[in-house]
Amino acid sequence: MLLASQAMTAGTIASNFNTxxxxxxxxxxxxxxxxxxxxxxxxxEIYYHLNPNKMKEIADFIEPFRKLWDxxxxxxxxxxxxxxxxx
Amino acid sequence: MELKTKIHAExxxxxxxxxxxxxxxxxxxxxxxxxxxxxAQWMNTKVVQLENRKYGAWQFDTSDDKxxxxxxxxxxxxxxxxxxxxxxxxxxxxxxxxxxLEFLEFEALDEAHSKLTMQIVYRSGALxxxxxxxxxxxxxxxxxxxxxxIVNKLK
Numbered sequence: 001m002l003l004a005s006q007a008m009t010a011g012t013i014a015s016n017f018n019t020x021x022x023x024x025x026x027x028x029x030x031x032x033x034x035x036x037x038x039x040x041x042x043x044x045e046i047y048y049h050l051n052p053n054k055m056k057e058i059a060d061f062i063e064p065f066r067k068l069w070d071x072x073x074x075x076x077x078x079x080x081x082x083x084x085x086x087x
Numbered sequence: 088m089e090l091k092t093k094i095h096a097e098x099x100x101x102x103x104x105x106x107x108x109x110x111x112x113x114x115x116x117x118x119x120x121x122x123x124x125x126x127a128q129w130m131n132t133k134v135v136q137l138e139n140r141k142y143g144a145w146q147f148d149t150s151d152d153k154x155x156x157x158x159x160x161x162x163x164x165x166x167x168x169x170x171x172x173x174x175x176x177x178x179x180x181x182x183x184x185x186x187x188l189e190f191l192e193f194e195a196l197d198e199a200h201s202k203l204t205m206q207i208v209y210r211s212g213a214l215x216x217x218x219x220x221x222x223x224x225x226x227x228x229x230x231x232x233x234x235x236x237i238v239n240k241l242k
Contacts, residue, residue, distance in 0.1 A: 064222040070092035
């Protein structure tokens with residue numbers, strides 16, 4: 001939520017929580033690995049900001065349902081392209 | 088890039104439509120629905136029963152790596168018209184969801200291309216949304232497990 005308004009450094013983010021700085025860093029590392037956050041180097045500081053595309057992907061709950069069917073149909077198409085009728 | 092599989096789910100409605108165009112003649116697309124061995128491959132399931140006729144029954148059991156059945160679905164065909172149409176019911180086993188009605192229409196676009204339109208009707212709009220969210224929840228669970236793995240590595 002903090003990052004919705006602006007990009008921040010790990011230190012600034014940590015100062016908003018009653019949590020040890022290393023714990024906050026771990027959380028940031030996880031969110032970055034999941035591509036929910038993006039890092040931007042600015043001089044000696046690393047700024048974190050939200051990746052809006054990824055957030056949208058998560059918000060769109062129909063997408064996993066669509067993907068499930070898309071995967072199935074892709075498989076169907078591959079199988080049938082290679083299909084040789086039994087004689 | 089245009090998405091090949093499309094979902095149309097209007098707010099507040101108790102139905103949804105899945106459409107997909109295939110680079111396959113309609114006969115081959117339909118074969119993928121009537122041949123038990125092929126269904127088993129693309130649905131990644133065991134086809135227990137597949138009676139391709141009016142009032143014929145179908146049942147799929149899906150197992151995990153250890154052979155435990157994790158998902159079962161079954162229903163009855165009400166229409167089975169080769170290369171044109173399948174109307175069937177669909178019910179998940181051991182799940183508190185009401186049965187759903189599915190209309191599958193197979194259409195030849197040209198000699199090498201076909202289109203499938205799958206209309207699914209649920210008992211209520213709320214049930215439709217619940218069903219839509221199932222893969223989303225599974226996805227979240229997977230993401231959560233992945234998070235847990237990463238956190239464990241960090242410890």
